């Protein structure tokens with residue numbers, strides 16, 4: 001059984017108005033899946049659909065029993081009235097993680113070089129620092145499935161390297177990862193499999209060789225899998 005099995009027939013932001021359709025894929029433990037496609041192709045909508053955040057979903061979503069996920073959205077979201085450290089305390093209380101887990105929080109925050117800023121409000125952080133704060137919070141809950149939308153956005157080279165190492169560490173622990181990204185060279189290097197989304201539907205899915213073949217990308221590059229006029233025209 002996979003961690004996640006997605007079979008979306010149609011889904012959208014209004015009842016009976018489909019923004020995406022016919023998207024099927026699964027994610028196994030320790031698998032890193034790259035979801036790629038142009039701006040507006042339907043990647044974030046697909047994520048929202050299988051997380052149950054859309055008003056319209058015709059399809060079936062199966063999750064491994066007892067597994068839990070963390071979702072890092074494209075734009076960081078924090079509670080304006082809480083400091084970064086208070087976010088960790090809040091998550092500890094809500095998820096019933098126990099006080100001892102806060103030492104793990106400090107470990108992650110040290111790695112992300114945020115430890116000196118924990119008593120500040122994340123809203124006052126730089127974009128990259130906010131992104132790191134979101135990633136740190138997501139990893140803190142030790143998810144079985146990690147869903148990251150544009151993880152490299154705003155990260156400096158050192159933080160990008162750190163994130164890549166942490167993704168590898170998570171994978172080794174058995175975490176399944178779904179990552180939306182426009183950084184195709186990195187995706188090609190680190191992902192086990194790919195989902196290509198185009199105009200709200202799934203154009204290809206599988207290993208690198210499989211998607212290249214399905215897309216008819218003769219130059220053997222993921223760039224050729226993404227057409228330029230890819231946006232959904234409603």
Ligand SMILES: Nc1ncnc2c1ncn2[C@@H]1O[C@H](COP(=O)(O)OP(=O)(O)OP(=O)(O)O)[C@@H](O)[C@H]1O
Pocket residue numbers: 013019037038039040041042043044045046074232
């Ligand atoms: N909240 C919303 N309400 C209505 N339509 C939306 C909403 N969010 C996105 N859409 C529409 O859904 C379509 C797919 O958008 P989506 O955000 O899924 O694209 P994406 O592939 O994630 O793009 P990007 O790479 O730019 O993040 C677009 O036509 C967009 O306008």
